[in-house]
Amino acid sequence: MRYGYATGFASPIKDAVDYRLLDDIQAAGFDFAEFPLALLASLPLDECRKAAGRLDALGLGADSCCNMFPPSVRITGPKRDWQHARAYLDGAFERMTLLGVRKVVFGSSGARNLPEGTTPAEGYRQVIDFVGEVVLPFLEAHRMVLAMEPIGHYEANFINTLDDGMRVVRGVNHPRVRLLADSVHVLYEGEDPHHLKDYAQHLEHIHVCEAERALPLGQVSEGLKRFLTILQATGYDKTLSFEPVPYALPEMRTALNTVKSYFI
Numbered sequence: 001m002r003y004g005y006a007t008g009f010a011s012p013i014k015d016a017v018d019y020r021l022l023d024d025i026q027a028a029g030f031d032f033a034e035f036p037l038a039l040l041a042s043l044p045l046d047e048c049r050k051a052a053g054r055l056d057a058l059g060l061g062a063d064s065c066c067n068m069f070p071p072s073v074r075i076t077g078p079k080r081d082w083q084h085a086r087a088y089l090d091g092a093f094e095r096m097t098l099l100g101v102r103k104v105v106f107g108s109s110g111a112r113n114l115p116e117g118t119t120p121a122e123g124y125r126q127v128i129d130f131v132g133e134v135v136l137p138f139l140e141a142h143r144m145v146l147a148m149e150p151i152g153h154y155e156a157n158f159i160n161t162l163d164d165g166m167r168v169v170r171g172v173n174h175p176r177v178r179l180l181a182d183s184v185h186v187l188y189e190g191e192d193p194h195h196l197k198d199y200a201q202h203l204e205h206i207h208v209c210e211a212e213r214a215l216p217l218g219q220v221s222e223g224l225k226r227f228l229t230i231l232q233a234t235g236y237d238k239t240l241s242f243e244p245v246p247y248a249l250p251e252m253r254t255a256l257n258t259v260k261s262y263f264i
Helices: 019-028 037-042 045-058 082-099 120-142 162-172 183-188 222-233 249-260
Strands: 002-006 032-036 064-066 103-106 145-148 177-182 203-208 239-242
Touching (some): 019 045, 120 145, 120 162, 145 162, 183 203
Parallel strands (some): 002 239
8 A cells, every 4th residue: 555645735835836745745654745636737847847856855656646627627518628628638647747646536526517507417428428538548648547536515516426436437437447435525425435345446546534634643533434444344455645634744644654554
């Protein structure tokens, strides 16, 4: 298992790489940093090269990126613009390659939420076609994998549960399109964590936090305990990252040790 720390929610800096946070991620014992792709895509190539150099110096990877699209890249509904999306992805994948990213998380509720008048059935067809026709050629060219992320109703109006995520994965039906499970969304939706067993062969990446994106510190909630216990029972051993709000270094280290204890 490789353990990562997502920088998006965790940093007050939203328009640049937070190098101090990268130092803390390394000091806490994580294996990789997970950057928001929407941030990387907005940065000059030289800044991405600088970030790649800092990761190398720290001995950190950049195994995955989250937040694949900004809301301005419309994927569903009558105003969807896949030509714009292709242009965005061209630069985004170039930057991910510079950092050695191998997985990209397709959450991005703002980009994929259904506008009024678009039915869920239409939305699924649009997302499945978009991933298969637009994203998949980039994944193959850069040898990356997409992890489909269900997002809870508090943030998204579409693709909210693991079942929903699997509908997209099965619709695309390609080994480079797989599933992500996020404990925050699973717990919020009241999903049965045993779905982790049902979809174990499709799981590519995991996000972990308590409710309100709190780090699990020592004693975890009963819901997260079940999530981690069932995940461990599936034999999952790929990548897992924390996606919290800001925390100090001691709490980051405690959270890592807490979750690692379930997989020893």
